[in-house]
Amino acid sequence: MSRLNTNQLSLAYGNRNIVRELNLQVPDGLITALVGANGSGKSTILKSLARILAPAQGGVYLDGKLIHRLPTKEVAKQLAILPQNPSAPEGLTVRELVAFGRYPHQKGFGNLTSEDNRMIDWAIQATGMSAFGDRAVDHLSGGQRQRAWIAMALAQGTEVLLLDEPTTFLDMAHQMEVMNLLEKLNKEQKRTIIMVVHDLNHAARYAQHLVALKAGTVLYEGHPETVMTCDMLRDVFNIDADIIPDPRTGAPLCLPYGLVEDQESEASPSLVAANVQEPIERQRVQAMA
Structure with a gap:
């Protein structure tokens, strides 16, 4: 089932095409991670799913x-x-x-109702920020600030959360703090979470569904165990890597050791997109099998 999906979605900035004819189904109740190299269209797609960026063609359906x-x-x-x-x-x-x-739920002069206050209290508690309610946001640590922003998103009372690189610029401890919180929200409250992730090992550990993008095109899609492969890393990230099981979780761990040096790495995004169109359906079927 999918409450949120795209149909032949094309996205552009001015005359520059970023995403072409994207058909994406966001699984309900799961954490979906969008992964890909810089410029692959991850954040652009997230903006369109959130209604921030209008499509050039096709559409996003809720x-x-x-x-x-x-x-x-x-x-x-x-x-x-959360941008x-x-x-x-x-x-x-x-x-x-x-x-x-709580703004989307307010009427009239926007005064907070008892329900608004209940949701605010709940969001602050759910994110472990009860001790910081009266603290200025700009006086918090990086991880605490991210939790405060996630609390704001939770206070909206939505079933779907979209996050664009939620661990950017955070140290390792704060990254785990934020990712563990998102995992908890998904498991305990069945929130559907779509997030752009740079760290492939975070994506494989915390997400149940991976979407690997290159030049605005989905090359691989499915469970991390089927998507996180040496072929995917070569095709999407232009790297050679070993894949081993995480000794604690069993999730695939990516251990890069070299760059793939071929002509494709120097091709323009438009040529890369053209080259991957033909095998995309075969790769997607293999990844989701």
Whole structure:
């Protein structure tokens, strides 16, 4: 089942085509990770799924309806997005930030209702930020700030969360802190989470569904154990790597050891996209088998 999907979606910035005829089904109740090299279209796709970027052709569908034709508040009640490197006004407290998540539900003068306050309290508690409710967001550590922003997204009360590189610029401990929180939200509350991830080992460990992109085209899609292969790493990232099972979780671990040096690595994105169109369906079937 998929509440959120695309149909022949093409995306562009001006005259520059980024994504072409994308057909993507986001599995409900799972963590989906979008992976790919820089410029592969990951963040662009996420923006379109969140109704931030309008399609050049095709469309994004939420519960069978074109998302770009739905009222903004209606969409905001069903999905929330956390962009890259969000910033809050100086001095804004965690509770004040989280309260912004209730905006889609407010009427009239926007006064907080008892339900709004209940959801704010719950979101702060769920993200482990109860001790920081009155603390200024700009006085928090990197991991704490990310948890505060995730709390704001949770306060929207949506079933779908979209996150663009949620661990960027965080140290290893804070990265695990954020990823463990997302895993908890997915397992305990069945939240559907779609996230752009640079760290392939994070993607394989925490996601149940991987989408590997190159030049705006899906090359591989499916469970991490079938997608995280040496062929995928060569085709998508132009690297040679060993894949071994994580000794603790069993998830595939990527150990890169070299770059693939061939003519394709020097090709333009448009030529790469043309070259991968023919085998895409075969690769997708293999990955999802």
